[in-house]
Amino acid sequence: MTSDLTLYHWEPNANSGKPMLTMVEKGVPFASHYLDLLNFDQHRPDYLAINPAGTIPAMTHGDKVITESSAMMEYVDEAFGGPRLTPTDPVEIWRMRWWMKFIDQWLAPSFSMIGWSVFVGPSVRQRDPRELEAAIDRIPMPERRVAWRKAIYNLFSPEEMAESQRRVAQGIKILEDTLSKRKWLAGDSFSLADINAFNSTYALPLAQPHLSNDELTPHIMEWLRTIYERPAAKETWAMGRTDMVKRVKLLEREPA
Numbered sequence: 001m002t003s004d005l006t007l008y009h010w011e012p013n014a015n016s017g018k019p020m021l022t023m024v025e026k027g028v029p030f031a032s033h034y035l036d037l038l039n040f041d042q043h044r045p046d047y048l049a050i051n052p053a054g055t056i057p058a059m060t061h062g063d064k065v066i067t068e069s070s071a072m073m074e075y076v077d078e079a080f081g082g083p084r085l086t087p088t089d090p091v092e093i094w095r096m097r098w099w100m101k102f103i104d105q106w107l108a109p110s111f112s113m114i115g116w117s118v119f120v121g122p123s124v125r126q127r128d129p130r131e132l133e134a135a136i137d138r139i140p141m142p143e144r145r146v147a148w149r150k151a152i153y154n155l156f157s158p159e160e161m162a163e164s165q166r167r168v169a170q171g172i173k174i175l176e177d178t179l180s181k182r183k184w185l186a187g188d189s190f191s192l193a194d195i196n197a198f199n200s201t202y203a204l205p206l207a208q209p210h211l212s213n214d215e216l217t218p219h220i221m222e223w224l225r226t227i228y229e230r231p232a233a234k235e236t237w238a239m240g241r242t243d244m245v246k247r248v249k250l251l252e253r254e255p256a
C-alpha cells in the first residue's frame with residue numbers, strides 16, 4: 001500500500017470502477033477509501049474538502065487532488081509504471097479517446113439514468129422523508145440534486161427514459177459493430193477504452209437481455225467475458241459490496 005495514493009470510490013461500477021481497474025491492471029498499490037453513495041457519504045464535509053463537487057471518484061496523490069474519472073485513468077497511466085494502457089499508434093490513441101468520450105458523454109449517462117431509476121432510487125426511497133430531504137439539500141451541485149430527486153421520487157419522465165433506452169440500443173449496435181472488426185476497442189491492445197466501456201456494460205446481458213445476448217451480440221459477449229477473465233478484473237470486482245456489482249458473475253463461462 002503506498003501511503004501517498006488514495007482512491008475515494010464507491011462500487012467497482014461506472015465512474016468509480018474506471019480508476020480502480022486501471023490501477024489494479026497496472027499493479028499500482030493504492031489506499032482504498034470506500035464511500036457509500038447510497039448513504040450520501042460523498043456529500044459529507046470531510047469528502048467535500050477533497051472534492052467540492054461531491055461526486056465519486058476522487059484521488060489524492062501526495063498533495064495533488066485528481067478528479068474526473070477518465071482524466072484520472074490517463075493520469076494513472078502516465079504517472080505510474082506497469083503495463084501501458086494507452087496505445088502508441090496515433091489512430092489507436094484517437095480511437096481510445098473517441099470511445100472514452102462516447103461512453104462518458106453519450107452512453108454512460110443513459111445507463112446511469114436507467115440505473116438510478118431501477119436501483120438507486122428504490123434503494124433509498126423508503127427512508128425517513130425528512131432525512132432524505134435534508135440529504136438532498138446538502139448536495140452541492142444543483143444538477144445532482146435534480147437527479148437525486150428524480151430517482152427518489154420516481155420522477156424520470158417516460159420521454160427521458162425512452163431516450164435513454166434508445167441511446168443504449170444504439171450504443172450496443174455501435175459496440176457490437178466495432179468488436180466484430182477488432183478484438184479491443186482501440187485496436188490490437190487492451191486499453192483504457194476497454195476499461196471505461198466495461199464499467200458501463202459488464203451487466204448488459206442481465207440489464208438489457210433483449211438487446212445483448214449470445215445470439216444478437218456475440219462479439220460483445222466474448223469481449224465482456226475475456227475482460228472478466230483478466231485477474232485484475234476479478235480482483236477489482238471482488239472489492240464490490242452490493243448485489244449490483246455481483247451481477248458481474250454472470251460473465252463466468254459455463255464449464256466445458
Ligand SMILES: N[C@@H](CCC(=O)N[C@@H](CS)C(=O)NCC(=O)O)C(=O)O
Pocket residue numbers: 014015016037042054055056057067068069070139144
Ligand atoms: N464526470 C464525473 C462524474 C462523477 C459522478 O457523477 N459520479 C457519480 C457516481 S458514478 C456520483 O458521484 N453520484 C453521486 C451523487 O451525485 O451524489 C467523473 O467521471 O468522475
